[in-house]
Amino acid sequence: MSFRDRLKETRAKASDGFRGGKLMSSIFRPGSPFRKGYVDSPRNRSYVVMNNVLYHLHPVKVKRHGVRLSYTLCLGGLSFFLFIVLTITGIWLMFYFRPTELAYVDIQNLQTTIAFGSLVRNMHRWGAHLMVLVVFLHMSRVFYHGAYKAPREFNWVIGVILLLLTLLLSFTGYLLPWDQLAIWAVTVGGNMAGYVPVVGAQVKFGLFAGLEATTATLLRFYVLHVLFFPFIIVIFMAVHFWRVRKDGGISGPL
Amino acid sequence: MVDIPEHLLQRSAEARAKALGISVEQAMAEMKGQSDPTIISKEPEVKVIDETPAPAAETPAPATETPAPAAETPAPAAETPAPAAETVAPVKEEHAAETTEKVAAVKIEEKAPIAKTPPPAKADAPDEVDFAPDVKVTQRLLTVVKAKPIQKPVKEPIDKVNTWPHLMLPEFVALMAMTAFLIFLSAILQAPLLEEANPNVTPNPAKAPWYFLGLQEMLSYWDPQIAGVMIPTVVGLILWMAFPYIDRNPETHPSKRKFAIMFYTFFLAGAGTLTIIGVLFRGPGWNWVYPWIDGIWFDDLLDWIHFE
Incomplete structure (x- = not known):
């Protein structure tokens, strides 16, 4: 027996011993590819989805035409994925950011002195722009496929709310760097809210926490951005995904 | 009511028309419920038939001598079932071939009025009495019941594939591609950061x-x-x-x-x-x-x- 074969055997034995051990069996539920003795069978393919909390978003089986990349372009999944990327990078950014007069200095420090600070900030910003774009493209895809039709009407309504929440998340985040670009973009946007009939002035006052964009506005937008809107959007996303399955999975084929 | 195939309806109407002595069109109209059924006209006929045994029973004595009149009497009774029997036969054959439809044919055992008389006839002239025309077993098409399965599938089966690996692998690849694209973009493009916010300087x-x-x-x-x-x-x-x-x-x-x-x-x-x-x-x-x-x-x- 060559050395190579012996090495292979030893490795296989060690792998089997580890994968068949009590620890791995306690972590991974039956049917997981990480457990000993996983074989590719229809039963195990079902278990992979059923016995995993993350994969459980999906049904065990999906329509064949929906798997084609050209049908969905993965836009809905990518929207969700970008949201996760933004959550992770956003939490990381929160370690180095204070929504006060120091906000601008914090961003400067982030870009210059903190390891990977610049990269993570860029990922958060471009990822946010990308998410707005991808959510919009997802909506367009759904429209062109007529996928909003019965029984999916209400899921379209939730989708429009999700688009609105995405825009609000992006808009509230726009102010946080506290530079000239941020404050004036938000001033322009907030002034639009002031044109709301009857309660325009009150809405604007509530949005700015005053008559114009100040550090009080910064704190307000920060809380909305990192806590309130993510909380709301996660609830709506849960309903959205749930309805996708309850309404019979992906629409079509055309 | 179930839709009866047109050819069966037509054949049934013909049989009925022949049996009742009415036109095929009228029989068809009756069956479709467009005109009053002529069953009433049939009842007296049946009565007449029913009455025939009376004279036959009354005259058992002459019957012993001459079985001929007794043999004659079944003739009018046999008239009505006979054509029905003729027409039903082909219908039944056809339905043996058709699997989707079932013919609910009702066996009508029509005892000829002479049925009561055989004993005397039997006693005296057993050789000359033919029992076959006396007891007529016929079938008549009453209605057509479409075959329905007991359990009906609610929807058509859909062509499906396992989520793992057919959906999750492309999804994973898409996520990785998006991550790579985002990191690449972030590495080469710097997010803008202008001067510190100043409410007094409007760009x-x-x-x-x-x-x-x-x-x-x-x-x-x-x-x-x-x-x-x-x-x-x-x-x-x-x-x-x-x-x-x-x-x-x-x-x-x-x-x-x-x-x-x-x-x-x-x-x-x-x-x-x-x-x-x-x-x-x-x-x-x-x-x-x-x-x-x-x-x-x-x-x-x-x-x-x-x-x-």
Whole structure:
């Protein structure tokens, strides 16, 4: 027996011993590819989805035409994925950011002195722009496929709310760097809210926490951005995904 | 009521017409319930038949001598079932072949009136009495019941594949590609950071984030009440959310919903044009500029422009 074969055997034995051990069996539920003795069978393919909390978003089986990349372009999944990327990078950014007069200095420090600070900030910003774009493209895809039709009407309504929440998340985040670009973009946007009939002035006052964009506005937008809107959007996303399955999975084929 | 196939109905009507002595059209009309059934006319006939045994029974004595009249009597009784028997036979054969339909044929055991008389006839002239015409077993088509399965599948089976690996692998690849793209983008393009916020220095032009620049562009055309409030809330939100409830056309294929496709495409083109104008073609004082002559007046794109 060559050395190579012996090495292979030893490795296989060690792998089997580890994968068949009590620890791995306690972590991974039956049917997981990480457990000993996983074989590719229809039963195990079902278990992979059923016995995993993350994969459980999906049904065990999906329509064949929906798997084609050209049908969905993965836009809905990518929207969700970008949201996760933004959550992770956003939490990381929160370690180095204070929504006060120091906000601008914090961003400067982030870009210059903190390891990977610049990269993570860029990922958060471009990822946010990308998410707005991808959510919009997802909506367009759904429209062109007529996928909003019965029984999916209400899921379209939730989708429009999700688009609105995405825009609000992006808009509230726009102010946080506290530079000239941020404050004036938000001033322009907030002034639009002031044109709301009857309660325009009150809405604007509530949005700015005053008559114009100040550090009080910064704190307000920060809380909305990192806590309130993510909380709301996660609830709506849960309903959205749930309805996708309850309404019979992906629409079509055309 | 179940739909009876036309050819069966026709055959049944013919049989009925022949049996009752009416025209086929009338029989058909009766069966379809368009005219009153002529069953009443049949009843007296039956009565007549029923009455015949009386004289036959009364005259057992002559019957012993001459069985001929007794043998004659079944004749009128046999008249009615005979044609029915003829017509039913082919119907039954056909239905043996047809699996989707079942013929509920009712056995009618018509005892000829002479049935009571055989004992005397038997006693005296057993050889001469033919029992076959006395007891007629016939079948008549009453109705057609369509075959229905006990358990009906609610919907057609759909062509499906396992989520793992057929959906999750492409999804995983898409996520990895997106991550790679985002990291690459973030590595080469620096997010803008201008001077510290200063409420006293207004940049010219002051632009909103790019996704609101279409709105800002519209604000320069119309009153803010219309462009800034009415259009975003009424068109952008209410109409957009209500769209599935307005568009009641159930078709999903693009060729059968041309108006909806056109509507959305116009919306996309309009929103895209306004946004591009707002981003690239508006400079100081919201005046028209050409980006290739006057430069780009959109700070969010700063690093994209100076990227080398």
